[in-house]
Amino acid sequence: MKMWYQSVTTEWRQGLPIGTGRLAAMVLGEAGSERLALNHEWLWRGKGRNREPDKSAHLLDGVRELILAGKYEQANIAGNDAFGGGDGKSKEKPSRVDPYQPAGDFHLSLNHGEVINYKRELDIDRAIVTITYQADGTSFKHECIAHIGHDLLFVRVTGDRPFGGKFRLNRVKDPDCFLCFQSLYNTLIMDGQFEEGIGFRTEVRLLESDGQAQFADDHLTLNGATEALFAINIGTSAKGYGPAEECNRYPSPTASWDELLKTHATAVDRCLGRLTLDIPDIESDLPTNERLQAMREGKPDPGLPLLYFKYGRYLLVASSATGELPANLQGKWNEEINPPWECDYHHDINLQMNYWPAEAGNLTYTTEALFKHIERFVPHGRKAASDLYGCGGVYFPIQTDCWGRSTPESWGWAVWIGAAAWLAQHMWWHYEYGLDREFLRMRAYPFFKEVVAFYESYLIEDEAGTLQVIPSQSPENNFKGAANVPSSLCISATMDVQLAQNALHYALQSAEWLEVDLEKQTLWKDMLRKLPPLKIGSKGQLQEWHKDFEECEPSHRHVSHLIGLYPGDAIDQEKTPELWQAARHSLELRLEAGGGHTGWSRSWVSCLFARLGDSDMAWNHLCHLITDFATDTLLDLHPPHIFQIDGNLGGTAAVIEMLLQSYHGELHFLPALPKAWPNGRISGLRARGGITVGMEWHDGNLMSASIEGVVSKECVIIHAPKGCRIIDSAEREVSFRREGHRVLFGMKNHENYQLLTI
Numbered sequence: 001m002k003m004w005y006q007s008v009t010t011e012w013r014q015g016l017p018i019g020t021g022r023l024a025a026m027v028l029g030e031a032g033s034e035r036l037a038l039n040h041e042w043l044w045r046g047k048g049r050n051r052e053p054d055k056s057a058h059l060l061d062g063v064r065e066l067i068l069a070g071k072y073e074q075a076n077i078a079g080n081d082a083f084g085g086g087d088g089k090s091k092e093k094p095s096r097v098d099p100y101q102p103a104g105d106f107h108l109s110l111n112h113g114e115v116i117n118y119k120r121e122l123d124i125d126r127a128i129v130t131i132t133y134q135a136d137g138t139s140f141k142h143e144c145i146a147h148i149g150h151d152l153l154f155v156r157v158t159g160d161r162p163f164g165g166k167f168r169l170n171r172v173k174d175p176d177c178f179l180c181f182q183s184l185y186n187t188l189i190m191d192g193q194f195e196e197g198i199g200f201r202t203e204v205r206l207l208e209s210d211g212q213a214q215f216a217d218d219h220l221t222l223n224g225a226t227e228a229l230f231a232i233n234i235g236t237s238a239k240g241y242g243p244a245e246e247c248n249r250y251p252s253p254t255a256s257w258d259e260l261l262k263t264h265a266t267a268v269d270r271c272l273g274r275l276t277l278d279i280p281d282i283e284s285d286l287p288t289n290e291r292l293q294a295m296r297e298g299k300p301d302p303g304l305p306l307l308y309f310k311y312g313r314y315l316l317v318a319s320s321a322t323g324e325l326p327a328n329l330q331g332k333w334n335e336e337i338n339p340p341w342e343c344d345y346h347h348d349i350n351l352q353m354n355y356w357p358a359e360a361g362n363l364t365y366t367t368e369a370l371f372k373h374i375e376r377f378v379p380h381g382r383k384a385a386s387d388l389y390g391c392g393g394v395y396f397p398i399q400t401d402c403w404g405r406s407t408p409e410s411w412g413w414a415v416w417i418g419a420a421a422w423l424a425q426h427m428w429w430h431y432e433y434g435l436d437r438e439f440l441r442m443r444a445y446p447f448f449k450e451v452v453a454f455y456e457s458y459l460i461e462d463e464a465g466t467l468q469v470i471p472s473q474s475p476e477n478n479f480k481g482a483a484n485v486p487s488s489l490c491i492s493a494t495m496d497v498q499l500a501q502n503a504l505h506y507a508l509q510s511a512e513w514l515e516v517d518l519e520k521q522t523l524w525k526d527m528l529r530k531l532p533p534l535k536i537g538s539k540g541q542l543q544e545w546h547k548d549f550e551e552c553e554p555s556h557r558h559v560s561h562l563i564g565l566y567p568g569d570a571i572d573q574e575k576t577p578e579l580w581q582a583a584r585h586s587l588e589l590r591l592e593a594g595g596g597h598t599g600w601s602r603s604w605v606s607c608l609f610a611r612l613g614d615s616d617m618a619w620n621h622l623c624h625l626i627t628d629f630a631t632d633t634l635l636d637l638h639p640p641h642i643f644q645i646d647g648n649l650g651g652t653a654a655v656i657e658m659l660l661q662s663y664h665g666e667l668h669f670l671p672a673l674p675k676a677w678p679n680g681r682i683s684g685l686r687a688r689g690g691i692t693v694g695m696e697w698h699d700g701n702l703m704s705a706s707i708e709g710v711v712s713k714e715c716v717i718i719h720a721p722k723g724c725r726i727i728d729s730a731e732r733e734v735s736f737r738r739e740g741h742r743v744l745f746g747m748k749n750h751e752n753y754q755l756l757t758i
Contacts, residue, residue, distance in 0.1 A: 021323030046197030057390030072481030312652030393454030599647025
């Protein structure tokens with residue numbers, strides 16, 4: 001699988017990304033004048049790294065009184081003033097979220113004339129960017145890799161005849177960053193220091209060259225070379241030691257380029273090769289940008305969504321493999337000193353969506369960076385819960401950066417307490433998919449207890465004995481409250497109710513399995529019984545708020561109230577059929593009004609239709625995600641043309657959801673198989689219950705499925721083919737029984753079973 005182009009680009013968002021997780025670079029294919037825009041995951045300015053929340057708990061009762069009295073306009077203002085933090089628009093109370101920063105640019109300027117036969121490509125399976133062309137009778141090749149084993153970036157330039165050129169380091173003009181350049185031991189060094197923030201160092205080391213090299217402070221000149229191999233490293237002072245010390249922890253290897261490629265290939269295969277998806281007869285010999293344009297003009301290309309899927313898995317690995325921080329709004333790639341939304345972490349969909357494909361897509365190791373992010377926030381989250389709301393447990397902000405400071409910084413949307421509960425879903429999934437009991441005991445369950453401890457003290461019981469979430473919000477949507485004034489704060493928004501249910505369920509199930517906290521189990525069961533039921537509105541839709549309010553923006557990009565359909569599982573076709581239909585109708589109403597108008601929102605829509613089993617709609621929205629919201633290099637866009645990686649990764653999750661679902665301990669093979677992929681095979685999919693699945697299908701019908709689990713238990717398959725048989729690894733027939741549309745049989749741990757159609 002390759003993305004390739006015959007045209008150069010000087011535009012960053014049309015570049016080709018590489019990354020290890022710690023380091024990243026966007027490779028821009030400027031003919032003869034290459035630029036690598038460099039990043040380090042911990043390079044945030046650092047000015048706000050010690051911020052604290054306001055002590056506002058004494059204001060909570062007053063805000064609640066306004067909401068309960070239906071004074072939504074006053075409640076909205078009072079609530080946001082008390083608990084909403086800054087918004088970046090007021091000098092008196094600005095947002096204190098740090099922006100993610102570029103680490104500089106590495107420029108390669110070769111001495112030659114006009115370029116012909118230009119080609120640049122990203123080989124996804126090999127994780128290598130290659131640029132080739134001819135100039136002045138010489139054939140040139142530039143190769144760029146992010147080596148996961150060494151955790152360094154490498155660039156190799158070769159020519160079939162001697163060449164010369166200039167190689168330099170610089171950084172975009174920034175009045176609040178002091179730079180110092182030097183060259184030392186065949187290395188270009190750029191040291192930077194942010195005003196009131198952290199320091200960093202970017203290094204480019206010449207490892208091999210057969211030419212003559214002359215070093216100056218910020219550049220080197222090379223003459224008479226046929227090869228030049230560079231290693232790029234970056235360090236920061238974010239973790240309490242100097243940037244130079246971090247660089248020294250990742251020494252440049254003495255290996256040859258061939259040896260580097262060999263170890264790089266091994267690491268890439270270990271990271272990406274655990275899942276394979278093959279769809280036959282969909283090849284194209286067109287450059288990727290031409291394929292995309294043809295698809296925009298209405299020509300079907302079933303191979304482009306496959307490329308998009310594999311690219312999404314690649315992006316998640318490149319953002320997370322060696323990382324201590326999860327992928328932010330742009331993964332780990334940014335060239336601007338003032339990026340949109342600070343290129344930060346949004347906890348109300350965007351960060352979660354980044355990791356939707358991780359567990360089922362057999363990239364489970366990438367979640368470690370996400371879990372470290374969650375655990376980093378817990379200590380300050382406890383303080384914030386107490387300072388802001390007078391509650392126990394943890395409060396996580398809706399918008400934040402890398403520093404683990406739980407402060408509200410988004411006036412108008414920050415009065416929302418569901419972030420920690422939504423992030424808890426990923427820890428729950430990690431246990432569901434892997435059944436790692438030690439992870440549950442030592443990491444997941446302690447966090448679940450922190451989350452529900454907040455609900456224990458935040459929920460209030462009304463006269464009917466119902467536990468209500470007040471203030472509550474459906475991010476980032478408004479309703480028409482009193483006097484038709486746009487408001488967001490209310491009583492028990494549907495999303496908040498579902499998040500509370502989820503968190504209590506995670507904690508209760510974990511405690512029961514671990515056989516701990518019996519008194520808490522009783523309390524949590526009682527709380528679950530007292531939460532308000534979900535409601536169906538006057539239009540037959542799943543109601544978004546506690547009342548059937550009129551929406552200010554019927555086409556809103558967020559569909560927060562549908563979290564119980566996807567990525568959650570509380571809304572189920574068999575268990576809650578009326579809510580299932582209401583959720584679908586809500587989605588249809590949102591789309592009829594023009595919804596799904598951002599990349600990430602469109603990918604969520606595709607996931608929702610896949611969950612509903614509607615293959616045509618899921619595929620249609622996946623294709624529109626690509627044609628309407630992708631650059632030529634398939635990077636997802638948020639209007640107006642801002643790269644956001646969540647759409648890429650949400651689209652990747654949508655493909656998985658079309659091919660396999662595993663809710664409530666049941667396997668559903670090919671629940672929304674696209675008609676454009678009538679034949680295919682996949683291996684390495686992961687299902688809840690510690691199961692790995694492979695499948696092959698022909699003419700839209702399942703032909704076989706492999707099933708292997710980590711524990712012995714009963715396997716349940718829904719909507720299995722009417723004519724089928726099951727065999728074990730010794731090809732012995734395995735007895736099973738049918739209960740309606742379910743097939744059930746006993747599995748032994750680590751035994752491979754094959755379901756075969758007859």
